[in-house]
Amino acid sequence: xxxxxxxxxxxxxxxxxxxxxxxxxxxxxxxxxxxxxxxxxxxxxxxxxxxxxxxxxxxxxxxxxxxxxxxxxxxxxxxxxxxxxxxxxxxxxxxxxxxxxxxxxxxxxxxxxxxxxxxxxxxxxxxxxxxxxxxxxxxxxxxxxxxxxxxxxxxxxxxxxxxxxxxxxxxxxxxxxxxxxxxxxxxxxxxxxxxxxxxxxxxxxxxxxxxxxxxxxxxxxxxxxxxxxxxxxxxxxxxxxxxxxxxxxxxxxxxxxxxxxxxxxxxxxxxxxxxxxxxxxxxxxxxxxxxxxxxxxxxxxxxxxxxxxxxxxxxxxxxxxxxxxxxxxxxxxxxxxxxxxxxxxxxxxxxxxxxxxxxxxxxxxxxxxxxxxxxxxxxxxxxxxxxxxxxxxxxxxxxxxxxxxxxxxxxxxxxxxxxxxxxxxxxxxxxxxxxxxxxxxxxxxxxxxxxxxxxxxxxxxxxxxxxxxxxxxxxxxxxxxxxxxxxxxxxxxxxx
Amino acid sequence: xxxxxxxxxxxxxxxxxxxxxxxxxxxxxxxxxxxxxxxxxxxxxxxxxxxxxxxxxxxxxxxxxxxxxxxxxxxxxxxxxxxxxxxxxxxxxxxxxxxxxxxxxxxxxxxxxxxxxxxxxxxxxxxxxxxxxxxxxxxxxxxxxxxxxxxxxxxxxxxxxxxxxxxxxxxxxxxxxxxxxxxxxxxxxxxxxxxxxxxxxxxxxxxxxxxxxxxxxxxxxxxxxxxxxxxxxxxxxxxxxxxxxxxxxxxxxxxxxxxxxxxxxxxxxxxxxxxxxxxxxxxxxxxxxxxxxxxxxxxxxxxxxxxxxxxxxxxxxxxxxxxxxx
Numbered sequence: 001x002x003x004x005x006x007x008x009x010x011x012x013x014x015x016x017x018x019x020x021x022x023x024x025x026x027x028x029x030x031x032x033x034x035x036x037x038x039x040x041x042x043x044x045x046x047x048x049x050x051x052x053x054x055x056x057x058x059x060x061x062x063x064x065x066x067x068x069x070x071x072x073x074x075x076x077x078x079x080x081x082x083x084x085x086x087x088x089x090x091x092x093x094x095x096x097x098x099x100x101x102x103x104x105x106x107x108x109x110x111x112x113x114x115x116x117x118x119x120x121x122x123x124x125x126x127x128x129x130x131x132x133x134x135x136x137x138x139x140x141x142x143x144x145x146x147x148x149x150x151x152x153x154x155x156x157x158x159x160x161x162x163x164x165x166x167x168x169x170x171x172x173x174x175x176x177x178x179x180x181x182x183x184x185x186x187x188x189x190x191x192x193x194x195x196x197x198x199x200x201x202x203x204x205x206x207x208x209x210x211x212x213x214x215x216x217x218x219x220x221x222x223x224x225x226x227x228x229x230x231x232x233x234x235x236x237x238x239x240x241x242x243x244x245x246x247x248x249x250x251x252x253x254x255x256x257x258x259x260x261x262x263x264x265x266x267x268x269x270x271x272x273x274x275x276x277x278x279x280x281x282x283x284x285x286x287x288x289x290x291x292x293x294x295x296x297x298x299x300x301x302x303x304x305x306x307x308x309x310x311x312x313x314x315x316x317x318x319x320x321x322x323x324x325x326x327x328x329x330x331x332x333x334x335x336x337x338x339x340x341x342x343x344x345x346x347x348x349x350x351x352x353x354x355x356x357x358x359x360x361x362x363x364x365x366x367x368x369x370x371x372x373x374x375x376x377x378x379x380x381x382x383x384x385x386x387x388x389x390x391x392x393x394x395x396x397x398x399x400x401x402x403x404x405x406x407x408x409x410x411x412x413x414x415x416x417x418x419x420x421x422x423x424x425x426x427x428x429x430x431x432x433x434x435x436x437x438x439x440x441x442x443x444x445x446x447x448x449x450x451x452x453x454x455x456x457x458x459x460x461x462x463x464x465x466x467x468x469x470x471x472x473x474x475x476x477x478x479x480x481x482x483x484x485x486x487x488x489x490x491x492x493x494x495x496x
Numbered sequence: 497x498x499x500x501x502x503x504x505x506x507x508x509x510x511x512x513x514x515x516x517x518x519x520x521x522x523x524x525x526x527x528x529x530x531x532x533x534x535x536x537x538x539x540x541x542x543x544x545x546x547x548x549x550x551x552x553x554x555x556x557x558x559x560x561x562x563x564x565x566x567x568x569x570x571x572x573x574x575x576x577x578x579x580x581x582x583x584x585x586x587x588x589x590x591x592x593x594x595x596x597x598x599x600x601x602x603x604x605x606x607x608x609x610x611x612x613x614x615x616x617x618x619x620x621x622x623x624x625x626x627x628x629x630x631x632x633x634x635x636x637x638x639x640x641x642x643x644x645x646x647x648x649x650x651x652x653x654x655x656x657x658x659x660x661x662x663x664x665x666x667x668x669x670x671x672x673x674x675x676x677x678x679x680x681x682x683x684x685x686x687x688x689x690x691x692x693x694x695x696x697x698x699x700x701x702x703x704x705x706x707x708x709x710x711x712x713x714x715x716x717x718x719x720x721x722x723x724x725x726x727x728x729x730x731x732x733x734x735x736x737x738x739x740x741x742x743x744x745x746x747x748x749x750x751x752x753x754x755x756x757x758x759x760x761x762x763x764x765x766x767x768x769x770x771x772x773x774x775x776x777x778x779x780x781x782x783x784x785x786x787x788x789x790x791x792x793x794x795x796x797x798x799x800x801x802x803x804x805x806x807x808x809x810x811x812x813x814x815x816x817x818x819x820x821x822x
Contacts, residue, residue: 301702303701303702322706323701323702323703323704323705324704324705324706326704327703327704333702335702340696340698340699341696341698341699341701341702342699342702343696343699344692344695344696344699344700344762345695345696346695346696346762346763347691347692347695347696347762351688351691351692355688355689355692355700355703355705356703356704357704358685358688358689359685361685362685366684366685366686367683367684368683368684369683369684369685369688411703415704
C-alpha cells in the first residue's frame with residue numbers, strides 16, 4: 001500500500017511572464033486517491049499537464065514506480081499508464097462510444113476492414129466490469145455529462161491506466177451521478193489504480209480522498225493524509241498569504257441604494273440571488289470558476305435572460321432586455337474577455353472610446369456625428385486616464401493590455417454609466433497598470449458612481465471592496481462586511 | 497534616413513493609390529491605341545453601363561463592412577425587374593409597379609436580415625450569411641421564373657418607367673445612391689456602428705449596439721438598392737426576363753472588393769466601392785474597344801480582380817508595419 005506510484009521532483013515551468021510551477025515536489029502512493037487543491041491559477045492543471053505530456057517542464061524529474069521517465073507527449077503518457085480526464089471531456093462527439101475507445105488504433109479484421117464486432121465486445125466487457133450501462137454504438141453527442149465522464153474513465157481503464165488524473169470531474173455532474181462516480185473510484189482503488197483528483201469542493205475531498213496536497217502560487221505548500229485535517233486548515237493553506245496593504249485608500253461616502261436585485265435567476269446558471277448596491281460603493285463578488293458571477297453580471301447588463309426575480313434601479317423596477325437598454329439605464333460592463341468582447345482590436349482608440357454612446361456626439365437627431373467633438377472626447381479621456389498611445393487614430397491592437405483596459409473604462413465613462421460592472425479588470429495586465437486601475441476605481445466611487453467588482457484574486461477583492469458577496473455554483477453563499485473580510489472566511493463560503 | 501524615408505513614402509503612395517494609378521495607366525494606354533475611348537460619349541456610355549451593377553455594389557457595401565455577405569441581390573434584381581415590368585406592360589401602372597418592385601427588394605432583404613440576425617446574434621456565426629443568401633438567391637430566382645412563366649417581357653411604349661434608363665438618368669441615380677450611402681456610412685452613428693460590428697461583433701453587442709436590428713437594416717438596404725438596380729436595368733434595356741440579374745451579384749461584390757473593402761469586415765466603404773465599380777467598368781470597355789476576344793477578356797478581368805485584392809492586402813500589411821514603428 002505504501003509503495004510510491006509517482007514522484008515528481010523539483011518541477012519548474014514558466015510561461016512568458018509567469019512562473020506557473022516553482023520547484024514543485026509531489027509524491028503519490030500506489031492505490032490511493034490523492035486530492036490536489038488550490039485557488040484558481042495555483043498551478044494544479046499545469047502540474048497535471050506536465051505529468052501528462054501536454055507541457056514539458058523546464059526542469060525537474062518524474063519517477064514512475066521508482067524509475068525515471070521522460071514524458072514527451074500524451075501518447076507517451078498513455079504508454080506509461082497515465083491518463084488525464086479533463087474538465088471538458090476529450091471525446092469526439094460525432095463518433096460512437098466504441099470508436100472513441102479505439103481512436104487512432106482501430107482493430108482490423110483479416111481483410112483490413114474495421115473489426116466492429118471485436119470493438120463492441122471489448123467496450124461491453126469494460127463497462128460490465130464497471131457495472132455501468134452504455135451502448136457501444138451510441139454516438140457520444142447523445143450521452144449525458146455523467147455518461148461521457150464514464151466513457152473517459154472506461155477508456156482509461158481499457159488502456160491499462162495505472163494512474164488516472166481527474167481534473168474537476170464532478171463539475172457537470174448531479175449529486176446522484178457524483179455518488180456513482182465515487183463508488184467507481186473506490187472500486188478502481190481496490191484494484192490498485194491510483195487516482196489523482198483535482199477539485200474545488202471540500203466536501204468531495206473529504207468524502208473520497210486519502211491524501212491531500214495543497215498548491216498555491218505555483219508551489220506545493222503541504223501534503224498530508226486527509227484524516228486529522230479540517231476544511232478550515234486546508235483553506236488556510238490554500239490562501240495562506242498576508243493580505244496586501246498596498247491598496248490605495250479612498251474617501252467615498254456610501255449613499256442610498258442604486259441597484260437592487262431580488263431573487264434573480266438565470267436558467268441553470270443563477271439561483272435566487274439577492275443583493276443591493278449603494279451609491280459610492282465597491283461591491284465585490286468572490287467565487288471560484290463556475291460560481292456564476294459573470295453570468296449574474298451579464299444578466300444585469302441585459303446580455304443574459306432573467307428567468308426569475310426582479311431588478312430595481314433607484315427604487316424602480318426595470319426590465320432590461322438587451323445591452324442597449326442597460327446603457328440607457330446608465331449601466332456599463334467591463335467584460336472579462338477584453339480582447340473578445342471588451343473592444344474591437346482593429347478599430348481605432350477613438351472609435352472604441354465613443355462607441356457605446358455615439359448619440360452623445362451627434363448634431364440634430366442622430367443625423368450627423370460631430371467629428372470634432374469625437375476627437376475632443378477621445379483626447380480628453382486619453383489625457384485623463386493616461387492612456388499611452390501615439391495617437392487616437394492608432395488601432396487598439398498595438399496597445400498594451402493595461403492601456404486597452406483603460407480604453408474600455410473610458411468607453412463606460414463616456415457613456416455616463418453610474419453603475420459599473422468590472423469583471424476581472426486586472427486580468428492579464430502588469431502590476432503598475434493594476435494600480436492605476438485601482439486608483440481609477442477609487443476616483444469613480446468618490447464621484448458617486450457605484451462599482452460591482454468581480455475578481456478571482458482575493459487580495460485585490462478584499463483590498464478594494466466595501467462589501468463582498470460570495471457565490472458558489474450560482475447561489476449566493478454569504479455576504480461579508482469589510483471588518484469581516486478574511487481569505488479563509490471567503491474561501492470557506494466559496495467551496496461550500 | 498531621408499533617403500530611406502523617401503523610398504518608404506513612394507512605396508506607400510504606390511500601395512495606397514495603386515488602384516487609381518492602375519486606372520490612369522489603363523486610360524492612357526487605351527486612349528493612345530484607340531480613337532473612341534476618351535470621348536464624352538464613350539465615358540457616358542461607360543457610366544450608364546456600370547450604373548445598375550454600381551448601385552447593387554453600393555447597396556451591398558454595408559453588408560460586407562459588417563462582415564456578412566449577400567449573394568441574393570442578383571435574384572432581387574431579376575425579381576424586382578419582372579415585378580415592375582409586368583405592371584408597366586400589362587397594367588400601365590408605372591408608379592405602382594416601381595413602388596412594388598422596391599418593396600419586393602426591401603422585403604427580400606429584410607427576410608435575409610431577419611434570418612441571419614437571429615442565427616448570428618449569439619457568438620457570431622457570420623459565415624452562415626453566405627449560404628443563407630445563396631439559398632435565397634436560388635429561391636427568388638425560381639420565384640421569378642414561376643411569376644413570368646419564363647416569358648421575356650419586351651417594353652415598346654414610352655412610359656414613366658422608361659425614363660429611369662434614359663440618358664443621364666441612370667448616372668444620376670448612381671450618384672444619388674453614392675451620396676446617400678456615403679452619408680449613412682460616414683456621418684451617422686448607424687454607419688459607425690456597422691464598422692464596429694464588422695471589427696468585432698461581440699464587442700459591439702457588449703457596447704450596447706443593437707446588432708440584431710442593425711443586421712436586419714443592412715440586408716434591407718442591400719435588397720432595396722438591388723431593386724433600384726432592377727428598375728434601372730429593365731428600363732435601360734427596355735425589357736425584363738427571369739434571368740436578367742444572373743451573375744450580377746458577383747460582378748457587384750467583385751467591384752466592392754476590388755475597391756478595397758475587406759470581406760472580413762470593418763474596413764472599406766462607399767467611395768472605395770465607386771472606384772472599384774469604375775475600374776471594372778473602364779476595364780471592360782477598354783477590352784472591348786481594343787477588340788480583345790471574349791474569352792481572353794474574361795481571363796484578364798479575373799486576373800485584375802485577384803491583383804486588386806493582393807494590392808489591398810499588401811497595403812494593409814504595410815500600413816500595420818508602419819503604424820507599429822510610429
